[in-house]
Amino acid sequence: MATELNRIRRGGLNCWQLHHRGQTLVIAEQGAQVLEYRRDGEPPILWLSEQAAYEVDQGVRGGVPICWPWFGALERNPDSVQRQYQLHEPPAHGLVRQQPWRLDEEHMDKEQVQLIFQLAEHGDHQHFPPVTPTLTVTLSNTLTLSLSNHNHGNRSVTLSQALHTYLAVADSRQITVHGLAHTPYVDALDDWQTRQDDQPLQLHQETDRLYLQLPSQLHVEDPLWQRQIQLTCRGSHSAVIWNPWIKKSQLLSQFAPDAWQRMLCIETARVLDDVLTLAPGESHEMAVEIRDNGSFQP
Numbered sequence: 001m002a003t004e005l006n007r008i009r010r011g012g013l014n015c016w017q018l019h020h021r022g023q024t025l026v027i028a029e030q031g032a033q034v035l036e037y038r039r040d041g042e043p044p045i046l047w048l049s050e051q052a053a054y055e056v057d058q059g060v061r062g063g064v065p066i067c068w069p070w071f072g073a074l075e076r077n078p079d080s081v082q083r084q085y086q087l088h089e090p091p092a093h094g095l096v097r098q099q100p101w102r103l104d105e106e107h108m109d110k111e112q113v114q115l116i117f118q119l120a121e122h123g124d125h126q127h128f129p130p131v132t133p134t135l136t137v138t139l140s141n142t143l144t145l146s147l148s149n150h151n152h153g154n155r156s157v158t159l160s161q162a163l164h165t166y167l168a169v170a171d172s173r174q175i176t177v178h179g180l181a182h183t184p185y186v187d188a189l190d191d192w193q194t195r196q197d198d199q200p201l202q203l204h205q206e207t208d209r210l211y212l213q214l215p216s217q218l219h220v221e222d223p224l225w226q227r228q229i230q231l232t233c234r235g236s237h238s239a240v241i242w243n244p245w246i247k248k249s250q251l252l253s254q255f256a257p258d259a260w261q262r263m264l265c266i267e268t269a270r271v272l273d274d275v276l277t278l279a280p281g282e283s284h285e286m287a288v289e290i291r292d293n294g295s296f297q298p
C-alpha cells in the first residue's frame with residue numbers, strides 16, 4: 001500500500017492514521033499519544049488495551065502516553081522539579097496527557113514520514129513552565145519518537161519526563177529484557193531503595209523500577225512471538241520498567257484483569273538523578289527508536 005495519512009475518529013478522539021512501508025501507526029491528537037504501531041500481518045509492537053476508552057480529558061491506556069513536565073507522582077520527584085508547582089492535587093505524570101496537541105508539520109518521502117506535534121493551547125495553561133515540548137514521530141522501517149524541549153523563558157527550568165511506552169508481548173512471564181544487568185535501579189515497590197541485579201530482567205511479580213545510568217540500547221526477547229524488540233535511546237540515561245501483575249491490574253482503569261500478561265512498559269525517561277535542567281534559551285531532545293529485529297537465537 002502506498003503511503004497514506006488520514007484523519008480518523010476513535011470514539012471521542014481525533015486521530016491520525018498513517019500507513020507506510022507495510023506498517024500502521026495511529027496517533028491521537030489528545031496528548032499526542034501514539035496508540036498503535038504494527039507491521040501488517042504481525043502481532044502489534046505497541047500494546048493498546050482492549051478496554052481502552054477514547055474519551056476527551058482521559059488518557060488512553062496503552063500506546064505511548066507522554067509524561068511531562070513531571071513523571072509519576074509530583075511528590076516523588078526531586079525538589080528541583082517539585083518546587084516549581086503549587087498545585088492542590090497534581091495529576092500523576094504531569095499536565096499534557098489530556099491536553100490537545102496539533103499536527104504542525106508533515107514531511108513525507110519514500111523512505112520515511114515525519115509528523116511534528118505541538119501543544120495546541122500551551123499559553124493557556126497557567127501551571128506550565130516556560131518550555132515548549134514538541135513530539136516528532138518518524139516512521140521509516142522503525143518508529144522513532146523524539147520529545148524535544150525548548151526553554152523560551154528567562155529562568156532555568158528542571159523537569160522530569162517519559163515516553164511511557166507500552167510494549168506488546170506474547171506473555172510477560174516468558175520474556176527477557178537485556179541491558180539492565182549491573183545497572184542501579186530505584187524500586188518503587190520496595191521503599192524506593194536502590195538495588196542492582198546481575199542477570200537480565202525476567203518478570204515474576206509486580207515490577208515498578210526506575211533504572212538509572214542505562215546503556216543506550218535495550219532488547220526485549222519474546223520467545224513465543226519469536227521476535228526481538230530493540231529500543232535505542234538518545235538524550236536519556238533513565239527508564240522506568242513497569243508491569244502491574246495480578247493484584248494491581250484489578251485497580252487500574254481501562255485494564256482487563258489479565259492484561260498484565262500481554263504488556264510491559266519500558267519508559268524512556270529523565271527521572272530522579274537524571275532530571276533535565278534547561279537554562280534560558282536551551283533546547284534538549286530525548287528520543288527512542290523502536291525496532292522489530294525479527295527472530296533471534298535463544
Ligand SMILES: O=P(O)(O)OC[C@H]1O[C@H](O)[C@H](O)[C@@H](O)[C@@H]1O
Nearest residue numbers: 072092093208240241242252265
Ligand atoms: O495509571 P497511570 O497514571 O497511567 O500510571 C501507570 C504507571 O506508570 C508508571 O509506569 C509508574 O511507574 C507506575 O507506578 C504507574 O502505575
